[in-house]
Amino acid sequence: MILRYLTLLAALWIMAMPATVQAQNGPLRITIDEGVIEPLPFASPDFVAENTAATQLAADIARVVAADLTGTGLFREIPKDAFISQITSFSSPVQLADWRAINAQALITGAVSAGSDGRLTVKFRLYDVFAGQELGSGLQFDGTQAGWRRMAHKVADAVYSRITGEAPYFDSRVVFVAETGPKGDRKKRLAVMDYDGANVQYLTDSSSIVLAPRFSPSGDRILYTGYETGFPKIYLLDVASVGRQVLENQPGTMSFSPRFSPDGQTVVYSLTQGGNTDIYRMSLSGGAPQRLTSAPSIETAPSFSPDGTQVVFESDRSGTQQLYIMSANGGEPRRISFGPGRYGTPVWSPRGDLIAFTKQSKGRFHIGVMRTDGSEERLLTASFLDEGPTWAPNGRVIMFTRETQGAGGESSLYSVDITGRNLKRVRTEGGASDPSWSPLQN
Template sequence: TTCTGRVRAQYRLWDTFAGQQMSGEQFFANDANTRRVAHIIADAIYERLTGEKGYFDTRVVFIDESGAKNARKKRLAIMDQDGANVRYLSDGRSIVLTPRFSPNRQEITYMSYESGQPKVYLLQIETGQRELVGDFPGMTFAPRFSPDGQKVIMSLLRDDGNSNIFAMDLRSRSTTRLTNSTAIDTSPSYSPDGSKVVFTSDRGGRAQIYVMGADGSGQTRISFGDGVYSTPVWSPRGDLIAFTRQT
């Protein structure tokens, strides 16, 4: 601790074989920020050793469900990746689902039943300001940001029972329809470079995983296993796709 009451944290990463320092930094913080400084240091060491960005100084957005069995509440919540500093972002008066971070981690897009039917919203984390993402006829759901944060991709369910995928430019508010099928196309997710979209569709009978260009071109099925596939998402490197499967 310094004479001003601040905490000084210093680290050095040493290569014992080469006999030289690989990295080292010094930080000053008040008591309230010492945990975060530790996470920043862990990230720096992790990246220097692996060549990949660390995840220690990150947060998790999730749905907190609480209350009696016949009166459950679902609230948007956020916490540090280790479970500390839980904070609620909604009051539980409306059902909320599928929160997703923006690339800059300052906004969340999610689905809410606030208007009586599912609609996609944006939320500024620090200010709490919310806005509706397009007043479309029908239900909107399963939103995700594009890698540059300029678009939100989502599913739109119309009265005919078909669900198709649309992308909205958040600056111009213009929308682009990416799929046009008589099936249920949903759960879109951009590749890390923004050039492709993975999604699920039951156009083949059961929900399977498909990939298309970011403009909707070249829609190709990539899963052929038994069961129902859902919620695909690309890995940060773009070499893997995670998903759930119900058999």
């Protein structure tokens, strides 16, 4: 039954249309009607602790797995007080009839053992309750007790992928600008965290302004724009060592808005010289930068296509901010945005099928998506100020900055799926902006 569900659900996400999912005696069916998805009910009992040292970790891991799944808006956890039976042994047969009786369509069981050497082993199984069978084979993850949250995310990723047919995204990180202080004197520093806001690590201090951090395709480096000298320059930071270097340009120029190429060997960015702003690319292995645009207008916010052959960017060459695509080697661009309002900060989906963007229209800001030819534009959000989208590794969820109005306004991170559903705030300790999603961790 879950297998039928995942096929239909995957199709739903691809079409990005609203739907209702209903459980019946026969196969699960999706009816496209009033725009609500009925979440799939699942049970996730505390994992079995196979030794005393694993007792708390077993419960914590099960809670993170459940939070990952429910956070998608596609799953609904059945509360523990509804359980008829318990899971006390990972190897014993599961009484699926007891879980069927409480309408659990999926059941996640697991076991955890913790060694005195700090190692951790996590096992899990996923059951299609109504079909009366295990869905896929059980998996085991080995790691450290300090990395227990990552192991929980890996379990949730496996469950999510088996049920939806989509690629995973929970075991990923987000780099962002952490903000403190009043709106007129806001302090900013780079920080990195798990996708759900846990395990925050600060990468810079707040002595100078930092903007627009961007993860490398391998997740080990970050590009960002810094104002240490009073003028914007591009910095390359190593996440592990927090060591950094300036990517130098010609004297008298300002460089900003950098992004990596898909192979991580090239950077595309904007450079201002003599009052004109154009897009350049440079190899991180050395050599002279290559100028990609030469129009008497402002070209900025470039982003590579996943295959590295094209670049989408924003330009006001038509009189207002619009989106254009050109070859990664330069050449004549083609305009892809034609709706009312202004378009900016385009980012190519990792799947290659969509481009996310910021749109300003009629006094409101929106996060939207469109096909790479500019068709099928959809606005996913609307507020006083939404901007700066970034894609989850699987291309199904977008994170962005939302700022509230007024003198006391604060920036926060939000996420939304590409159907426009499941808009929610991402947990951070204080103000936050400019998110960039990492690839899946190794």
